[in-house]
Amino acid sequence: MELYHSSNMIIEHPDTQHSRQFLDFGRGFYLTTLHEQAIKYGQRFKRRGQSAWLNKYELSDNLEHWNIKQFDTYDRKWLDFVSQCRDGKDVGEYDMVVGGIANDKVILTLDRYFMGEITEDKALGLLRFEKPNIQYCIRSDRMLKECLTYIESILL
Numbered sequence: 124m125e126l127y128h129s130s131n132m133i134i135e136h137p138d139t140q141h142s143r144q145f146l147d148f149g150r151g152f153y154l155t156t157l158h159e160q161a162i163k164y165g166q167r168f169k170r171r172g173q174s175a176w177l178n179k180y181e182l183s184d185n186l187e188h189w190n191i192k193q194f195d196t197y198d199r200k201w202l203d204f205v206s207q208c209r210d211g212k213d214v215g216e217y218d219m220v221v222g223g224i225a226n227d228k229v230i231l232t233l234d235r236y237f238m239g240e241i242t243e244d245k246a247l248g249l250l251r252f253e254k255p256n257i258q259y260c261i262r263s264d265r266m267l268k269e270c271l272t273y274i275e276s277i278l279l
Contacts, residue, residue, distance in 0.1 A: 124156065124181070124182045124184065125156065125179065125180070125181060125182075125274075126154035126155065126156055126179075126180045126181075126182050126259060126271075127154060127155055127156070127157075127158060127160075127161035127177055127178065127179055127180070128152065128153065128154045128155075128161070128177075128178045128180065129161045129162070129164040129165035129168070129175065129176065129177055129178070129279075130165075130168070130175075130176050130178060131168040131173040131174055131175060131176065132174070132176060133176050133178065133276040134176075134178045134273075134276070135273045135276075136273070137152040137180075137261075137267050137271065137273075138152070138264055138267065139151050139152060139261070139262060139263070139264050139267070140264075144211060145208070145209050145210070145211055146208065146209070146260070147205050147208060147209065147222075147224065147258065147260070148204070148205070148208055148220035148222070148258070148260035148262070149208040149213055149214060149220070149260070149262060150213075150262065151219075151220070151260040151261050151262035152260070152261045152267055152271075153258055153259070153260050154180065154182075154258070154259045154260075154261070155224070155256070155257065155258050155259065156257060156259075157256060157257070160224075160256055161177055162177060162279060165177055165279045166279070168279075169279065174278065175278070175279040176276045176277065176278060176279065177276065177277045177279055178273070178275075178276045179273075179274040179275050179276070179277070180271050180272060180273055180274055181271070181272045181274055182259070182270060182271055183269070183270040183271075183272075185270075186219075186270065189218040189219060189263075189266055189270070190215075190216060190217050190218045190219075191217065191218060191219045191220070191221065192204075192215060192217045192219075192220045192221070192222075193220075193221045193222060194220075194221065194222030194223060194255075195222070195255075196223070196251075196255065197223050197229065197247070197250035197251065197253055197255055198247065199243070199247060201222055201223060202233075202236070202243065202246065202247060202250070204220075204222075205233065206236075206237070209233075209237070217262055217263075218261065218262060218263040218265070218266040219259060219260065219261045219262060219263070219266060220259075220260045220262065221257060221258070221259050221260075222255065222257065222258065223253075223255025223256060223257065223258070224255070224256045224257070224258045228253060229250065229253055232246050232249045232250055233246070
């Protein structure tokens with residue numbers, strides 16, 4: 124499977140140490156299958172006057188022995204998991220977490236929920252209309268080394 128990661132640099136050898144804290148699925152290397160989404164994300168670097176690179180990788184199809192957590196919808200389990208990760212709590216010993224991105228529309232709902240402005244039920248009610256844009260967060264350096272192959276980097 125082809126995956127993309129936008130950055131202000133070429134990343135031939137990704138790792139988890141350079142990940143920011145308090146992200147949707149915790150510390151890890153984040154990727155997407157959505158080419159256009161990755162390009163759009165890369166534009167934020169250009170707006171800051173930086174270089175923008177679209178890094179392309181191949182993810183192995185042989186993933187059955189890895190500990191993977193998958194969310195197919197924006198549901199209560201997804202919301203609880205993201206809430207804990209964004210609160211700095213390390214949730215589970217997963218090699219990879221796959222699920223919806225907290226994009227612009229979703230993040231507004233999450234922000235309102237985190238600030239106590241709306242209830243969990245209200246947040247879930249709003250999120251049920253959103254189709255998840257899937258992200259892949261590889262949280263294990265071993266999995267990065269064994270399952271993710273660098274292909275190329277394209278200057279945006």
